[in-house]
Amino acid sequence: MPEQTVTQLKVDDLHLWFGGVAALTDLDLEVRKGEIFSLIGPNGAGKTSFLNCVSGLYKPQRGTITFHDQDISRLRAHHRARLGISRTFQKIELFKGMTVLDNIRLGRHLYMKTGLIDGALWVGPASREEIQHRNFIEEAIVDLLEIEHLRDQVVHMLPYGLQKRVELARALALEPKLLLLDEPMAGLNLEEVEDMARFIIDINEDPRWEVTCVLVEHDMGVVMDISDRVAVLNFGVKIAEGVPQEIVSDQAVIQAYLGEIEVYATRR
Amino acid sequence: MPPAGNPHHLEITLTGEMTLPKLLLHTASVMGRERIALREKEFGIWRPITWGHYLENVKQIGLGFVALGLQPGEKVALIGDNRPEGLFSEMATLAVGGVVVWLFQDALIDEVQYIVDHSDAKFLIGEGQEEVDKGLTIRDQCPKLQRIIWDDRKGMRRYTDSMLISLDEVKRLGRELDAQQPELFNRLVAQGRAADICLLFYTSGTTAKPKGALLTHFNMLMMGQNMMRVDAYRQSDDFVSYLPFAWIGEQMMSISCGLQAGFVINFPEEPETAQENIREIAPHMLFAPPRIYEQMVRNIQVRYLDSPFLKRKAYELGMAIGYRVADRKLARQPLSLGWRLLRLAGELLLFRSLRDHLGLSRIRHAYSGGAALGPDHFRFFHAIGVNLKQIYGQTEIAGISVLHRDNDVKFDTVGKPIPETEVKITPEGEIISKSPSVFKGYYKNPEATAEALRMGSDDSGPWLYSSDTGFIDGDGHLVVFDRSADIMTLVNGSKFSPQYIESRLKFSPYLQDAWVLGDHRPYVTAVICMAYNVVGKWAESRNIAYTSYMELSQKPEVYQLVGQAISEVNRYLPEAARIRRFVNLYKAFDADDDELTRTRKLRRRFLEERYQDIVHSLYSRKDFVHIETTITYEDGRIANIKTSLRLEEVSG
Numbered sequence: 001m002p003e004q005t006v007t008q009l010k011v012d013d014l015h016l017w018f019g020g021v022a023a024l025t026d027l028d029l030e031v032r033k034g035e036i037f038s039l040i041g042p043n044g045a046g047k048t049s050f051l052n053c054v055s056g057l058y059k060p061q062r063g064t065i066t067f068h069d070q071d072i073s074r075l076r077a078h079h080r081a082r083l084g085i086s087r088t089f090q091k092i093e094l095f096k097g098m099t100v101l102d103n104i105r106l107g108r109h110l111y112m113k114t115g116l117i118d119g120a121l122w123v124g125p126a127s128r129e130e131i132q133h134r135n136f137i138e139e140a141i142v143d144l145l146e147i148e149h150l151r152d153q154v155v156h157m158l159p160y161g162l163q164k165r166v167e168l169a170r171a172l173a174l175e176p177k178l179l180l181l182d183e184p185m186a187g188l189n190l191e192e193v194e195d196m197a198r199f200i201i202d203i204n205e206d207p208r209w210e211v212t213c214v215l216v217e218h219d220m221g222v223v224m225d226i227s228d229r230v231a232v233l234n235f236g237v238k239i240a241e242g243v244p245q246e247i248v249s250d251q252a253v254i255q256a257y258l259g260e261i262e263v264y265a266t267r268r
Numbered sequence: 269m270p271p272a273g274n275p276h277h278l279e280i281t282l283t284g285e286m287t288l289p290k291l292l293l294h295t296a297s298v299m300g301r302e303r304i305a306l307r308e309k310e311f312g313i314w315r316p317i318t319w320g321h322y323l324e325n326v327k328q329i330g331l332g333f334v335a336l337g338l339q340p341g342e343k344v345a346l347i348g349d350n351r352p353e354g355l356f357s358e359m360a361t362l363a364v365g366g367v368v369v370w371l372f373q374d375a376l377i378d379e380v381q382y383i384v385d386h387s388d389a390k391f392l393i394g395e396g397q398e399e400v401d402k403g404l405t406i407r408d409q410c411p412k413l414q415r416i417i418w419d420d421r422k423g424m425r426r427y428t429d430s431m432l433i434s435l436d437e438v439k440r441l442g443r444e445l446d447a448q449q450p451e452l453f454n455r456l457v458a459q460g461r462a463a464d465i466c467l468l469f470y471t472s473g474t475t476a477k478p479k480g481a482l483l484t485h486f487n488m489l490m491m492g493q494n495m496m497r498v499d500a501y502r503q504s505d506d507f508v509s510y511l512p513f514a515w516i517g518e519q520m521m522s523i524s525c526g527l528q529a530g531f532v533i534n535f536p537e538e539p540e541t542a543q544e545n546i547r548e549i550a551p552h553m554l555f556a557p558p559r560i561y562e563q564m565v566r567n568i569q570v571r572y573l574d575s576p577f578l579k580r581k582a583y584e585l586g587m588a589i590g591y592r593v594a595d596r597k598l599a600r601q602p603l604s605l606g607w608r609l610l611r612l613a614g615e616l617l618l619f620r621s622l623r624d625h626l627g628l629s630r631i632r633h634a635y636s637g638g639a640a641l642g643p644d645h646f647r648f649f650h651a652i653g654v655n656l657k658q659i660y661g662q663t664e665i666a667g668i669s670v671l672h673r674d675n676d677v678k679f680d681t682v683g684k685p686i687p688e689t690e691v692k693i694t695p696e697g698e699i700i701s702k703s704p705s706v707f708k709g710y711y712k713n714p715e716a717t718a719e720a721l722r723m724g725s726d727d728s729g730p731w732l733y734s735s736d737t738g739f740i741d742g743d744g745h746l747v748v749f750d751r752s753a754d755i756m757t758l759v760n761g762s763k764f765s766p767q768y769i770e771s772r773l774k775f776s777p778y779l780q781d782a783w784v785l786g787d788h789r790p791y792v793t794a795v796i797c798m799a800y801n802v803v804g805k806w807a808e809s810r811n812i813a814y815t816s817y818m819e820l821s822q823k824p825e826v827y828q829l830v831g832q833a834i835s836e837v838n839r840y841l842p843e844a845a846r847i848r849r850f851v852n853l854y855k856a857f858d859a860d861d862d863e864l865t866r867t868r869k870l871r872r873r874f875l876e877e878r879y880q881d882i883v884h885s886l887y888s889r890k891d892f893v894h895i896e897t898t899i900t901y902e903d904g905r906i907a908n909i910k911t912s913l914r915l916e917e918v919s920g
Contacts, residue, residue: 138311144422149540150313198423203423 006033008212009054009178014063016049016236023049024060031178035206038215038223040247041233042257048090054191054214055087056080063214067178076176082110083236086176088167089181090216096156099164101156104141107173108133140208141169145199161192164206168199172209179203179211185219197222224248232257279527287327287460287485289363289525296323299503299530308352308554309537309545317352325352327453331445332438333391334452334894335417338883340365343387347371347380347402348395351535353419353435355631356439357393358513362466362485364456369468369480370514372866373539374859379478381406383470387711388412393435395547396420400432407431435766435877462486468515468711471663481663490704491666492524494686498671499589499633505531505552506630510542510879515867517555521666546627554631555659557638558645559868562774564626569606569777570802573719586618590651590661598650598677619652628654629664635659637668638867640748643679643772648703650677653880658682664720664732669782670746681745697737699748706732756762756787762844764792769837769845771868776833781857784847785883793886794850795879796830796855803829818854818911827852827916834918849886851915852880854895859900885915 009031016024024046031037038076039047052058054065056077058150074079080219081260086107094103111133118126136165145165162183171179181200185193203209224244232240232247234256238257240247247253280286280294297687299305301320308315337345337657340912344361346368349356366575369387371380374394380402384392392403396418418424420433446453470478471614500506508524511518522533536545546554573585573654593611596603603611623629634649637659649656660682661668670691672683689703709717721730738748750757755763762902766784773782773794780799786792800817803826807814814820830852838846857863862874876883885893892912899907 135311136311143311146538148538148581149544202423 004168007031008033009214010066011050011054012064012066014050014053014060014065016053016058017047018062019033022236024053025235027236027238029213029231029238029241030133032229034204034210035228036200036213036215036226038230038231039225039233040217040223040257041222043235044235045136047233048182051087051182051214051216055079055085055180063072073236074175081174084175085180086171086174086182088164088171088179088182092160092164092167094155094161094167094170095206097154098218099152099154100147100158100169100238101137101152101165104137104169104173105133107170108137110174136175139259141172144172144202144206145169146195161188164196165193165199168196172203172211178209179213181213181215181217183216183218185217185222187191193219193222197226201226277745279496282462282486282489284462284486286458286489287362287464288466288488288523288527289359289457289460291489292326292359292363293457295527295530296320304532305530306352306355306533306535307533307549308535308852309541309548312537314534314548322352322356325356325439326359326363327446328439328442329356329435330363330442330456331453332440332442333366334364334456335441335445336391336433336438337367338364340392340456341465343367343369343389344391344393345369345371345384345389346388346513347373347375347399348393348515349539350518351395352379353636354393354513355509355522355533357417357435358523362460363453365460365464367465367468369470370512370519371470372514373713375514375866376860377405381409382905383478383480383915384413385410387468387470389414391415391417393419393523396689397423397427398400400424400427402430403696404431424725435560437683460485462489465708467519469519469663479713479716482708482711483663484708485668487666487705487707488519488524488529490688491520491668492528494528494688494703494705495520495668495671497687498524498673499553501531501553502896503530505821506533506534506549507531508536508542508546508549508551508627509562510536510546512866513555515557515638516663516667517557517635521553521555524667527691543815547625548627550624550627550630552630553635554628555635555637557867558636558641561634561636561641561645561649561656563675564803565645565775565877565910566777566799567626568622570805573777573806581619586614587651589614590619590653591647594647594650596674598647598679600675620805622652623654624664631655633657635671640767640771642768642773642775644775646679660746662732662734664707664734665703666707666721669701669703669705676743678741678743678745681741681743681747683746685746686743691732691740693739697739699734699738699746700737701729702729702731704729705728705896737879758786758792758844759788759790760844762842762846766792769841771796772837772840773834776836777808778829778833781870781874783857785876785886789887792845793850794834795849795853795875795882795886796834796850797853797855798826798830800856812831817856818909821852821854822911822914827914831916831918838918845893847913847918849895849917851882851886852914853882853907854911854913855899868896882913891915909920 005032011027011029014027016026022044039050041047049058053060056075064071067083114126114129145168147165147169155163176228184196198232200213203211204213227244230244230247231238232253238255240250278403296319298392299319302314305319305322307316326839333586344366346354358368364822369382369389384406392413394400394403396532396699400416400418407413410545416432417435417438427529462485464485465482466488467483471481475728509518509522512572522825526533534549572580593607631654634654634656646656654675657672658676659668660670669689670682670685689701691701694700709721722733724731736748741747756766757763757766769784773779777797779796781797783795784792798821803820807820812823812825820826834847834850841893859866863871865871892914896910899909
């Protein structure tokens with residue numbers, strides 16, 4: 001893989017606290033365009049808080065977040081989505097009563113330009129637009145994630161592993177430049193983990209996508225296999241950053257975390 | 269037997285010149301290049317492929333193979349799901365004089381290696397990454413293999429091995445060659461002769477290593493022609509190709525019959541969507557092994573169990589009518605006016621919606637072949653108005669030789685020989701047949717060939733020895749016993765048919781597979797594999813917690829459920845043949861574990877060996893048997909299993 005050096009996401013001096021509890025302290029991170037960047041650390045280290053800061057759900061008290069050289073620190077979540085930041089959640093946040101396709105279509109909402117009246121009349125631009133979106137969803141998402149057999153299933157009827165896949169599909173419908181993945185492997189069995197890892201690599205490498213991924217994950221096997229770089233958080237502080245081989249042998253990481261790696265890596 | 273029945277309006281004279289590729293050219297020109305030959309569901313939409321497009325693909329791929337060095341008579345192995353590219357590649361190989369070897373899509377590495385090596389295949393054509401990986405794994409053991417060809421780009425970005433080549437690239441090579449030598453393709457097709465080998469077809473033996481049956485163009489074409497003299501197919505018909513091309517039944521429909529009749533072949537989007545896609549197409553004919561029909565019945569039964577009271581009652585009433593009408597019809601007794609009206613009511617209320625759910629709303633001919641289908645399943649389909657018929661044959665006779673005629677169907681027979689086919693029973697009871705479709709022998713296996721093909725007293729071609737036993741009944745129908753000893757004998761001398769009991773057991777929606785034992789033993793017993801989905805759902809609705817197949821199978825409630833299903837069957841069995849003890853196995857039988865053939869027949873001898881502890885315990889007084897075994901997953905990981913299985917008496 002060619003070395004990527006364009007910075008896509010830059011975080012400077014980020015501080016986030018809830019009352020007296022510091023969730024993130026003086027965090028500096030740089031995610032390069034086209035890489036899979038993983039964030040690891042013990043429970044409560046601030047990994048999900050970081051994703052929430054980037055996607056706009058949390059307002060950090062200090063620091064700046066720059067996306068493609070644009071300061072997005074003050075932007076609302078939906079503005080950040082429009083810039084190309086998309087995410088999945090640790091606990092599935094789908095519309096459970098809707099079908100798989102409808103959930104994915106909702107992810108396209110941002111790109112719908114025709115209005116209510118056009119849509120109701122279903123003439124000219126409205127139907128053309130919908131056909132375009134349909135093609136995109138089918139060719140770029142449904143085919144990639146192999147969910148052809150689920151299109152018309154209602155989400156809450158699906159097993160957990162497939163719901164995770166649908167959530168990824170919805171995040172992709174936004175055509176993100178940056179994808180934030182919050183524990184995509186949690187709760188999956190071995191086969192599903194392998195599938196999910198393959199999808200993330202596809203999304204990252206496929207010329208149609210080439211999406212930069214920020215991955216928060218406890219499954220060390222996956223993290224070390226697919227990441228280009230890894231950063232380690234402990235109590236809201238970054239204690240290490242580097243390529244996977246460096247992280248595995250880093251003394252500070254071993255002290256803070258490696259004792260637990262065995263626990264987290266039991267699937268391997 | 270003289271050729272008779274419904275002469276088919278497209279029927280051609282099969283000369284010594286005619287081959288499958290020549291027929292493709294012929295049919296494409298008769299049908300016109302713009303007419304639809306195939307359909308494939310892709311990106312959620314059925315996309316038509318015209319005869320012109322079909323032919324163009326065959327030409328480009330075929331010439332591409334020539335450019336890559338394929339010589340007439342050389343073998344090309346194919347593996348992958350049913351898709352147009354598979355059909356194109358097969359016809360392309362045949363067009364330039366090659367021989368096609370199909371592999372089951374889910375074949376394990378060892379099987380792929382054995383067949384690719386034994387067949388001397390020069391190319392391996394896989395669908396995508398999975399098949400390419402298999403090819404790359406075995407190539408060091410298969411020195412004759414020169415190229416691995418793939419057509420699905422997904423996951424193939426990082427593969428740069430020089431042995432790999434994409435089907436698009438093959439087509440490009442073909443177009444180049446065509447530009448240089450525009451006459452080449454037609455010349456190569458014209459060189460083919462009816463007596464040339466077209467398929468090297470590996471049979472999934474229940475006992476030994478697969479054997480490669482050599483079939484000629486003439487074999488395949490005659491089989492299709494004679495079959496369609498019994499049941500005519502039309503150009504306007506639709507057929508869904510979703511069973512493995514490595515199964516002779518699929519070759520028979522898609523190639524032997526498809527090219528002659530010119531019906532539209534539809535390919536499902538993914539194997540997982542096949543059932544849904546069948547319903548969308550509603551094919552006019554279906555040829556499937558018993559497991560497909562068993563699954564259909566199970567689907568309906570499960571929906572029935574889930575239905576509210578009123579719907580259940582309507583179903584029960586409708587089915588009672590359906591069964592009565594079917595029984596009279598099968599006994600060839602006339603229906604009174606009253607019953608006709610009742611049947612009409614059943615049709616409006618129930619049967620047509622059941623058929624629609626199963627994708628059988630337009631079905632004219634449904635065939636079951638490959639193994640015996642139980643009488644309960646058979647009656648079910650006739651009750652809902654599906655013209656289900658048994659077929660008998662083997663790969664060695666290009667698919668089928670015997671089938672039921674419309675309105676002359678009996679549960680326990682497989683019907684009468686198709687035209688130009690003779691079927692006889694040897695004094696030892698073995699079924700032997702003779703027809704223009706009898707194969708040429710096994711590849712590199714003269715002993716097995718001599719065993720299967722024996723000359724009769726006259727010079728009219730060899731008889732095919734099937735190693736099946738059976739007899740011909742008073743109506744001229746063939747009755748086939750199960751391959752591996754249909755009739756077993758208890759120590760006290762009473763006889764029973766394990767296969768018959770198994771098929772009746774499988775009518776219960778809760779039982780996926782059953783293995784009945786008792787040969788040279790004091791009584792009959794059964795090893796049961798429950799249907800995980802159905803029993804799982806049943807357990808959930810009763811708040812029975814479980815985490816795995818193994819745990820669920822050992823629940824006392826599940827034993828009770830299975831015990832009831834067995835007693836139900838026992839009621840209709842003679843005293844001696846009743847199942848006395850049974851055990852719920854901790855897993856389902858699987859072809860990957862060699863427990864079943866790829867066509868899902870039990871491999872009894874292997875099972876006896878593998879589960880000897882369980883078998884032993886079934887014939888002891890023990891209530892539990894301790895199991896320690898290993899399971900090998902598809903990716904090669906091995907898991908140890910330690911558990912105790914309960915053995916239970918059947919009550920009642």
